[in-house]
Amino acid sequence: MITFYPGPSKVYPQVADYAAEAVRSGIVSLNHRSAGFMDVVKETVRLLHEKLDIPADYHVALVSSATECWEIVAQSLTAEASLHPHNGAFGKKWVDYAYKIKQPTSLSDADVLCIVQNETSNGTQVSMETLAKFRQEFSALIAVDAVSSMAGIAFDWTLADVWFASVQKCFGLPAGLAVLIYSPAALKRAEEIGENAHYNSLLFIHENFSKFQTPYTPNGLGIYLLMRVLQQVPPIAQVNVITKKRAADWYAFFEQEMSGSLFRILISDTAIRSDTVIAVEGSEPDIKAIKTAAQQAGITLGNGYGDWKNTTFRIANFPAITDEEIGTLKQFLRSYKR
Template identity: 25%
Template sequence: MTEKREYRDDYDDKTLYIPGPTEVREDVIEAMTESTFGHRMDRMTDLYTTIVEDTKEFLGTDNDVVILTASGTEFWEASTLNLVDENILVPTCGSFSERHANVAERLGKNVDRLEYEWGDAVKPEDVREALESSDKHYDVVATVMNESSTGVRNPVEEIGDVVAEYPDTYFVVDAVSALGGDYVDIDAHDIDVLFASSQKAFAMPPGLAVCVVSEDAYDREVEKGTSSWYGGFRRTIDYYDRKGQTHSTPAIPIMLAYRKQMKHMLDEGHRARDERHREMMEYVHDWADEHFAMFPEEGYESQTVACIENTRDIDVAATIEQVSEEYDMAFSNGYGSQLGEATFRIGHMGEHTVESIEALTDAIEDVADL
């Protein structure tokens, strides 16, 4: 049985370079300290309509946006319940895409996996072949955009173009660790559902899930007749259209933080934010090529999370601990037993810059004697 470990008041602050949560601006944290107000007040309508419409503007989408108090995991479950009658095709190339498949199985759906080695990316032509050759009708193809366990960025744009050729199959994208730091044109590539979490590249506190929903996906749920209660598209979108609020009590302080940070994101702009993340990615890749090697398939590296192969056989756990103790910086080991010491990961997302990432790599060089 787990024993209680009392939370203290004397922890050292660590600069976060993990794959999320990431660093949050001071004024965004301060926004959470506003006085409490009721979630059915006009003030809540002002807050919620602001964050929803600002998110649409930032992402450049005409689709509906739903923001709920939840982890992004909510929309693994909700999108499956809302859209899938029987069959779902899930390309798997790492831990999180595999987990998406597991969620669908637990919900009683028939899941076909299109399996790749960890570190390899999903290929659009393989998705096409799977759709063409199967004797089943797939209600959904579900793909992770940014497989943060392996540092792979899947080509969801090209995959979306393939799925669009099958009008009765819907395309669902887990963009949890990428959205806000890696530009994607949702509408142009017929992505029906795309979801993310606030604590990753959005650089907000944890606690909110963001979901972009196409009109076709909404109509599909209506036609299907059964759906998720909490994350149902019709329930959340219709309530927003009627009331400008969420159907259930939200985490208002985090939405206040979201409002403040989304204004910063709009000021920077989606393309500029994408370019800043690309510069961080290029810096980390150059550094990794000099000292180690990148783990993902070449040409498919994540723009927000670097997964670096431990070619020098350093003690990853000990290095992480020493960097934390001596420099108050936190980065991550590989994900799970398969990659735990074989790789390590650097989250270069949110409000980080090349200069702040360089401070971490300098610390790693010092501790690991590179």
């Protein structure tokens, strides 16, 4: 079965060998305070900086999920209130969750701006140019949910103070781990707020990762797999070129070869279309029919999500997916159109 589901999505095939390697070598049995495991954490952090071109003064930590990162931003970095401009289901989920933890009394006093860089639910994204405008206009911290794009496209990390993503999408790994990246300014804000009452308080996380330790018993296998995948993938500048070329090809494919079919790209504004999640619109019966036909052909298309649950399917454009698999899906779509 070929999967284009946008998360959890296809893992790199080498992951199976890496997992077996971790068991055989005893990595998964190491105490998380041991020197051997700390070496794995240290190398993983180093590789994240190197392969994703993260600035040297930005800090890296590993946590359980992007949802946990929402919690960390709300409890450790929000003194008064957070602002959440959004246009999709995951942006809405973030604001709902954040306000349960830190209910704002006045949004005019907001000290954190929370942006979903890639809105997986509808195939939109916030460009670096737009993020730069936010940076100019908002003087406090900016936090970016980059779940469906980190490790798939290149970022200007300096345009935000907090970036985070789970690994089950562009990293090509199983779910259960997330990467949290934060600037010196974010750490300073955490110190000013002084929130240190939880196992995942940013100050406690930072204290541990400064020693290449974790504040709790971690997903050791997930961290090892992340390290091994980072060793195999090219630098993000190269990945970025491939991802954006594939995205352009997908949009051209639907606008040209699929023109006049039952399906069309959901987002008409080309400036905000996602590079990593392609959302395709159709009637509810047609969407249901094509997903069933694809499944019978050995292809899993992504379901719609939120307001678009029944009227879209989604195609992951993640690095672990091969050109051959993309070609197979395109041939299926051509045949389906006929």
